[in-house]
Amino acid sequence: MIMSLAEWYESREILVTGVTGEVGRILLEKILRTLPNVKLYTIVRSRDGLTKDERLKKIFSSSGFERLRQENPDAITHVRTFEGNLVYSNLGLSPEDCDNLKNVQMMFHTGGSTDCVYEFCKTSLPNLRVLAIATNLRYHENISEVSLEDEEKIQNIPLALLRLPTVGPACYEPMPGFTEILRGPTALMIGAGFALGRTDIPAEVVPVDFAVNALIVAAWERGTRNKDEGAAVYNVPVIGCTWGELVRKGQLARRNFPYPTFGIQGMTSIGWLHWTVVFFLEWLPSVLCDCVLNIFGGKSRCVAEYDKVRKALQAMEKITTKPLTIERSAYRRLEERLTPEDREKYPIFCDIDLEAYIMCAAASAKKNCINESNAQFIGNLKKILLTLFLAFLVYLLMGFRN
Structure with missing residues (x-):
């Protein structure tokens, strides 16, 4: 025995x-x-x-x-x-x-x-x-x-x-x-960035x-x-x-505990689409915000968070893509x-x-894992940018009417 x-x-x-x-x-x-x-x-x-x-x-x-x-x-x-x-x-x-x-x-x-x-x-x-x-x-x-x-x-x-x-x-x-x-799994679960991979594989x-x-x-x-x-x-x-289920189940967690980056939640197996989203919706806003901060004598924050998330997700690509x-x-x-x-x-x-685990x-x-001051700053920045974007849309619509 x-x-x-x-x-x-x-x-x-x-x-x-x-x-x-x-x-x-x-x-x-x-x-x-x-x-x-x-x-x-x-x-x-x-x-x-x-x-x-x-x-x-x-x-x-x-x-x-x-x-x-x-x-x-x-x-x-x-x-x-x-x-x-x-x-x-x-x-x-x-x-x-x-x-x-x-x-x-x-x-x-x-x-x-x-x-x-x-x-x-x-x-x-x-x-x-x-x-x-x-x-x-x-x-x-x-x-x-x-x-x-x-x-x-x-x-x-x-x-x-x-x-x-x-x-x-x-x-x-x-x-x-x-x-x-x-690490990569956590970044993916909480929607800290857009990932490259197949949503249908375990x-x-x-x-x-x-x-x-x-x-x-x-x-x-x-x-x-x-x-x-x-x-x-x-x-x-x-x-x-599957990876897709992990992303979908993390939607509620992202709303309740947003990560302080411009990353969006999701995954695609299309390489060019992945890097287009990453460039325009993650990297570019991070760079622009840090440039504005530097102009006004502030400390760069956004690119460092972007880099941390991107490295974590890239480390997983061998197992998310096949x-x-x-x-x-x-x-x-x-x-x-x-x-x-x-x-x-x-x-x-x-x-x-799974939902409770991710939450x-x-x-x-x-x-x-998060610097609270960064979280508050980037959260407020997102609200300002969204307000400006909506104001720009209203301006365009009024222009078309006239």
Whole structure:
């Protein structure tokens, strides 16, 4: 009989990398909130004038950890942070720090490059039961659940590899709709800009909390098997709608929580139409408004917001413009091995109310991703421009009558 997830994690020593990134943060919060009896370690490098401990404190003070702070104010004391760098040999750790980590049984890697991580697991983690890695899907026509890459590098490593589609705002945890960074899915949902893509193909988006649950579950499942069985590969499923539905369901969210750009909501697969709309209705108004601001000694605002949204949407064009065939049968078998209690605590399939999800994401984006003064300024500017446009139309109509 397989040990339940909660029992298996009891008193484990766990190393988590990438906690300064989106997935790593939510993973750290989830482990601390739901697996309180583990020993938790992280690797963080000093940066931008902040030490490793100061960066960790900054993460804990962010809005994504508000629920954890309320439930367990001392949670940060359960995390031991080491100075390191994931692209260096031994992950940039000192020999003493490596010795302190020798009893680690689980490692979650959400921090980018894997080459040094594989070598570190082989040389410095003799008691490792599972290495769980979250990586992005490399999109091509057919994507199987078989690991064909880096076979030599992963040899003798008990690996659980999760391939994630585009990560979107949280659905339920740490709070509904939670997002701190404006990425492509959020920009599309809330109508921050006009997108290039096909409205009829499935939206390759997974809420970040489902991705984190999948990582925890996959690590448990691989850890219960023999170390020499090879890599377990899972392609994480998506929210179950098309890109067109995602755009349409976001119309109400856009009206209630407008993003401070001149972007319009929509998607088209026609390249010239897409760039015509972007040029005349997004880029050009942004440039003209910033020019007027500069003339009167104001600070440029509109082009910077336009650039942020445009970069976010362009990053998604590989998955919005062509249909994909992705195998997910191994992933579906994961849930069958969970107890009812674990399924409730770590749901891995996205059975969600799409409209509510998008509305919560838009509210969170307004709170965490938007400069409020920019929002008020651009909102007022849109009203002025609309008034001038209507006045111009009235003037033309009166001219025709005369």
